[in-house]
Structure formats: structure tokens, C-alpha cells
Amino acid sequence: MRVALFVTCVNDAMFPATGIATTRLLERLGVEVDFPAGQTCCGQPQFNTGYRRETRPLVERTARVFEEYEYVVTPSGSCAAMVRDHYPQFGETGLPSRMYELTEFLVDVLGVTDVGAYFPHTVTYHPSCHGLRMLRLGDRPRRLLEAVKGLELRELPGAEECCGFGGTFAVKNPDVSAAMGQDKVRNAVATRASVLCGADNSCLMHIGGIIRRQDEPLRALHIAEILSATEEEPHV
Template identity: 80%
Template sequence: MRVALFVTCVNDALFPATAVATVRLLERLGAEVAFPAAQTCCGQPQFNTGHRRETLPLMRRTARALEGYEYVVTPSGSCAAMIREQYPGLGETTLAARTHELTEFLTDVLGVTDVGAHFPYTVTYHPSCHGLRTLRLGDRPLRLLRAVRGLDLRELPGAEECCGFGGTFAVKNPDLSTAMGADKIRAARTTGARVLCGADNSCLMHLGGIIRRRDEPLRPLHIADILAATEEHPWTPEPST
């Protein structure tokens, strides 16, 4: 099975380890993963800010870069939602049906929940808004996490509440965004988990900033990094800064 990785801007610029983990995970499960180098931004920031005309060249470039692949996989519910939900209305219909968020690709296309992962830490999971409300991922991420050997999954109170990032929402409404993020961190702290897991590094970047500023004993971590970890190749926590 040949798969194109749509890495997304945030991961490419700030979280390359998540991209590496995604490739390692997919290859371990038998996929042949390609990285089309022509990919750039999907256009979501422009679209969400109301600049549709500026979105179109980015949409067309993305479609050309990912052309010819049966499956396109992205470790981001936010960008997957942009392609699936907004591209058709902008005139691009062929890419939407081939694009999958990582956890739904694993469960729905590959048909697996036990991916052979080993992660001996306490974890709580935050579902991002696009994955929860637009893609309707449901319990797919949780099923994958429950099958990880050694992982102690703790339920997050108020899990369905927004973390406050919301892309440009955080820029335009910083005080409200920070307050919402602080609420999410407080909820995560009550679980006693060491790791705050999510499927969108944009949300984890927002929450991670609050965690660092408040010196909270939590590690934000993408689900791909957890699922890629094995006993032979364990996840190694970075030193606290």
C-alpha cells in the first residue's frame, strides 16, 4: 500500500519528530510512505480568516503535490478537516475522498487498533475540535491508546471542551484563549497523568506553552509519537526546560 504523508505546516516547522514517528508507525504496519516535497500549507489559516482568494493557490498546489496517491494520511485532524470539508466547496473534489487523519486511517483503512506500541506512562487524551466535531473521530484515538502495552489511560474531565487554540482565534483573543487553555491544563492535572496526548500539534503547542510558563508536571505529546514507540525503540522524554 502506497501512502502519501501530508505533514502539515506546524509539524514541518515545529514538530518534525511527529512526522518521523508517523512514517515509522506506518512503515511498521506495512505501508510504503512517500513524502511529496512540493507540499506546503493547505490554506486553512487564510480560509478561516476569510481570505478565500488567497486560499485557492495553496489548495491547488496541495492537490497537485498529492496527486496520484490512493491514500493521503495526515497527523492532523485540523488539516484533514480543511481538505475534506472545505476543498470541495472551493472546487477541489478529488483529494477529499483520499485524505485520512492518522487515527482513522489506522482503524478504518488498515483495520488495526493494536499497532504493537509500548509506552509505560500515564496518559490522558485531549480530543481537538476539528477531530471531534468535524471529522467525528469518536473513540478511534482512545481505542488505539487502550491497546498500547504499558500505557495507563486516564479519562480527561471535560474532554470535549475546546482548549482555546482555534488557530487565529488564539491570536485575535489571547486572553480568552489562554484562560480556556488553563482550564484544560487544570483538568489534565486532576487525572494524575504524566503525558497530555492529542492528535493535533497545534492544540498541543498552545497547551504546551501554558504548561511551560506555569512549570506544570505534564508533557504534551502527539499520539503518533506514542503509537510509534516500542520496547526496542522507546520514547525518550526530553529534559525539562
């Protein structure tokens, strides 16, 4: 099977390890991964801020870059939701049906939950709003984490509450955003897990920043980096 990796601009610019981990994981499962070099931003920041005219060229470019692929996989729930839910408003109906968030591609298309991962740490999982409410990922990420050898999954109190990032919401409403993030971090620390993971680095960037500023005994990590880790190639 051949797929295209839509790494997203946030991952490309700030979290390249997530794209590398996604590629390593998929290739370990026998998937041929292409990386179309023409990909850029999907247009979500512009769309969410109300700049619909400025969004259209990015929608058209993204659809064109990925038009030859049957499956497009992204380690970003928010970008997957942008393509699936909002691209049809611009007349783009081809790409949305071929866009998959990483965990749903693993479970629904490849039909696997045990990906051969090894991660001997305590982990709590934060479901992002886009994954939870728009993509309806359900228990897919949890099923993948529960199958990881050595991993102890701990329940996150208030897991379904927003972390406060919300893209430009964090910029326009910084005090409210920070307070929501602090609630999320407080709940994560209460689990005594060593890792808080999620499927969206935009949320993890927000949560991770609060963790670092408060010097909490916790680190934020994308689920792809956990699932790609093995005994032979452990995550550092």
C-alpha cells in the same frame, strides 16, 4: 500499500518528531510511505481568516501534489478537516475523499488498533475540536491508546471542551484563549497523568505552552509519538 504523508506546515516547522513518528509507525505496519516534497500549507490559516482568494492557489497546489495517491495520511485533524470540509468549496472534490487523519487511517483502512506500541506511562487524551466535531473520530484514538502495552489511560474531565487555540482565535482573542487553555491544563493535571496527548499539534502547542509556563508535572505529546514507540525503540 503505498501512501503519501501530508506532514503539514506546523509539524514540518515546529514538530518534526511527529512526522518521523508517523512514518516509522506506518512503515512498521507494512505501509510504503512517500513524502511529496512539493507540499506546503493547505491554506487553512488564510481560509479561516477570510482570505479566500489567497487560499485558492494553496488548494490547487496541494491537490496537484497529491493527485497520484490513493491514500493521503496526515497527523493533523485540523488540516484533514480543512481538506475534507472546505476544499469542495473551491471545486476540489478528488483529494477530500482520499485524505485520512492518522488514527482513522489506522482503524478504518488498515483495520488495526493494536499497533505493537509500548509506552509505560500514565496518559490522558484531549480530543481536538476538528477531530471531534468535523472528522468525528469518535473513539478511534482511545481504542488505539488502550491497546498500547504499559499505557494507563486516564479520563480527562471536560475532554470535549475546546482548549482555546482555534488557530487565529488565539491571536485575536488572547485573554479568552489563555483562560480556556488554563482550564484544560487544570483538568489534565487533576488526572495525575504524566502525559497529555492529542492528534493535533496546533492544540498541543497551545496547551504545552501553558504547561511549561506554569511548570506543571505534565508534558504534551502527539499520539503518533506514543503509537510509534516500542520496547526496542522507546520514546525519549
